Amino acid sequence: MNGYNFAYLDEQTKRMIRRGLLKAVAIPGYQVPFGGREMPMPYGWGTGGMQLTASILGEEDVLKVIDQGADDTTNAVSIRAFFERVAGVETTTATADANVIQTRHRIPETPLAAGQILVFQVPIPEPLRFIEPSEEETRMMHALEEYGVMHVKLYEDIARHGHIATTYAYPVKVDGRYVTDPSPIPKFDNPKLHMSEALMLFGAGREKRLYAIPPHTRVESLDFEDHPFEIQEWDAPCALCGARDSFLDEVITDDRGGRMFVCSDTDYCQNRQEEVA
Amino acid sequence: MRWKAFPDPVHDGQRQFRRVLAAMAEPGTLQVAEAPAVPDDAAIGAALWGTLLALCDLETRLWIAPGLEAGGLIDALGFHTGCRVTAAPEEADFALVTPASLSAPAPAFAEGSDAYPDRSTTLLVVLDALAEEGPWRLAGPGIPGTRTLEVGAAAPLMRRLAANRARFPRGLDAILTCGERLAAIPRSTRLEAQALGQPQEDSACMSQ
Structure with a gap:
C-alpha cells in the first residue's frame, strides 16, 4: 500500500519493539515496558498485539487472526484486513497453515507447531493489578517474588x-519465577501454555507492556494442594461437530430459552464437520 | 562502501531479527544469517554485522572490545545505523565482545535491576567455533530436556553466563556468532560443562 511502511509501523519503532521482545524472551513472564505507538484504532481493540505482529511480520509470513476463537468476528476480520492492506501478507483461517497467529482471548484447539508464533492481545498485563493498584508496588512485588497476595485472592474465592x-x-507462574497474566483466555486454555511448541508473545497497547513465554517452558496455573487447578467441562458435545475436547460457547437461538453449545474455535469446528461429512 | 548494508533494509532486517528471535527463544539452536559479507580485515563475521544492522539505531549504545573495531567498523556503524559507541560498559545496550575480553578485569556491563531486569546489556559475541553438540549443556526455557553446544575456547564467557542463574532476573543475555552462524544463550538458560567431548571439526568458522 502506498504511503505506509511495510506493516504500518516505521522501522525505528519496530526495532525498539524487537529489542524489547528479545529481552522479554530472555526473561520469561517479565513485563517489558515499550514505547507504544498510536494505532489506527482505539485502545482495547488489540493495539498491543497489532504492534507486536507488525514488528515481527515478514513478507513470507502467513497470518491468521482470531477473536475469541473465531476467524469471522469483527475484531479478527478488521485486523486481518489491516495487515493484508499495509503488509500485503497472505492470510489464512487454517491454524496449521499460519506461522503468525494473532489472537484475542483464545488459544487454537489444533496443537501449535514448532516455528509458529502466537501473539496475544492483552488488556491489563499486570496480574496483581486488581489487588494492588500502584504500579510502583506491583513492580516491587515482582522484584521480590512476593506473590502471597495472589494466593490470598484465590483462597478468598474458595472461602466465598x-x-x-x-x-x-x-x-500462571512462568518457569517457576514470574506470576503472569495469560491474557483473558479461558482457564480451559491454560494447560496449552505449558511446554508449548510455539513461541507466545503478549502485547498490551494501552499499558505499553510486552512479555513472552518461550516454547518448552514450564507454565503452572496457581492452585492449592486441596483445591487443584481444574479446567471447564461441559455436559454435552459441540452441537455442530460433536467435539468433546474443545471450548464451547453458549449460543442463544430464540427468545424462548433455546440455546446450543458450539466450539468457539471456528476453524477447528469446520474441519471436524468436513471430516464427518 | 566496504561495509555493505542489507540490499533490502526493511525485509532483510526483519528476517535477521526473526533469526535472532528464534535463536533466543530456543537457546542452543543454530541459525544461519544471510547478511552482507564483511571486509577482509574485519574482526566480526557476517552474522554479527547483520545483527548490528537489524537491531542498532540512534537509540542504542554500543560498547566495543578493543580489537573488534578493526576494518573501520565504527565509521560503518555510524553511517549505516547511527548508533552511538560508548566507552562505559555499564551504559551499553549491546556489547561487542570476544570470550577473552571478558576475563579479568571483566567489563562491568549493565545487568538490570530486580525491578527492571530488561535494562541490561546484550552481549554480541565473536567466537572461534560454534556448533550444535558440544561440551556445554543447556537447559531451561526454550529447551526440551537439554541441548549441547560447542563454543570453542570460551571459558570466561561461559563462566559469566553460568553465573546468571544465581542473580536471576538480573543478568546478561548473549548472542553468539561465528562467521555466518548464530545462536543465543539468554539469562534464563541453565548452563553447565558436561564431560568433555572432542570439539567437532566442522565447528570452526568458515567465513573469516
Missing part, C-alpha cells in the same frame, strides 16, 4: 464460593 471462581485470565 467453595471453589476457585476465576475462570479466565487465570494467573
Whole structure:
C-alpha cells in the first residue's frame, strides 16, 4: 500500500519493539515496558498485539487472526484486513497453515507447531493489578517474588464460593519465577501454555507492556494442594461437530430459552464437520 | 562502501531479527544469517554485522572490545545505523565482545535491576567455533530436556553466563556468532560443562 511502511509501523519503532521482545524472551513472564505507538484504532481493540505482529511480520509470513476463537468476528476480520492492506501478507483461517497467529482471548484447539508464533492481545498485563493498584508496588512485588497476595485472592474465592471462581485470565507462574497474566483466555486454555511448541508473545497497547513465554517452558496455573487447578467441562458435545475436547460457547437461538453449545474455535469446528461429512 | 548494508533494509532486517528471535527463544539452536559479507580485515563475521544492522539505531549504545573495531567498523556503524559507541560498559545496550575480553578485569556491563531486569546489556559475541553438540549443556526455557553446544575456547564467557542463574532476573543475555552462524544463550538458560567431548571439526568458522 502506498504511503505506509511495510506493516504500518516505521522501522525505528519496530526495532525498539524487537529489542524489547528479545529481552522479554530472555526473561520469561517479565513485563517489558515499550514505547507504544498510536494505532489506527482505539485502545482495547488489540493495539498491543497489532504492534507486536507488525514488528515481527515478514513478507513470507502467513497470518491468521482470531477473536475469541473465531476467524469471522469483527475484531479478527478488521485486523486481518489491516495487515493484508499495509503488509500485503497472505492470510489464512487454517491454524496449521499460519506461522503468525494473532489472537484475542483464545488459544487454537489444533496443537501449535514448532516455528509458529502466537501473539496475544492483552488488556491489563499486570496480574496483581486488581489487588494492588500502584504500579510502583506491583513492580516491587515482582522484584521480590512476593506473590502471597495472589494466593490470598484465590483462597478468598474458595472461602466465598467453595471453589476457585476465576475462570479466565487465570494467573500462571512462568518457569517457576514470574506470576503472569495469560491474557483473558479461558482457564480451559491454560494447560496449552505449558511446554508449548510455539513461541507466545503478549502485547498490551494501552499499558505499553510486552512479555513472552518461550516454547518448552514450564507454565503452572496457581492452585492449592486441596483445591487443584481444574479446567471447564461441559455436559454435552459441540452441537455442530460433536467435539468433546474443545471450548464451547453458549449460543442463544430464540427468545424462548433455546440455546446450543458450539466450539468457539471456528476453524477447528469446520474441519471436524468436513471430516464427518 | 566496504561495509555493505542489507540490499533490502526493511525485509532483510526483519528476517535477521526473526533469526535472532528464534535463536533466543530456543537457546542452543543454530541459525544461519544471510547478511552482507564483511571486509577482509574485519574482526566480526557476517552474522554479527547483520545483527548490528537489524537491531542498532540512534537509540542504542554500543560498547566495543578493543580489537573488534578493526576494518573501520565504527565509521560503518555510524553511517549505516547511527548508533552511538560508548566507552562505559555499564551504559551499553549491546556489547561487542570476544570470550577473552571478558576475563579479568571483566567489563562491568549493565545487568538490570530486580525491578527492571530488561535494562541490561546484550552481549554480541565473536567466537572461534560454534556448533550444535558440544561440551556445554543447556537447559531451561526454550529447551526440551537439554541441548549441547560447542563454543570453542570460551571459558570466561561461559563462566559469566553460568553465573546468571544465581542473580536471576538480573543478568546478561548473549548472542553468539561465528562467521555466518548464530545462536543465543539468554539469562534464563541453565548452563553447565558436561564431560568433555572432542570439539567437532566442522565447528570452526568458515567465513573469516
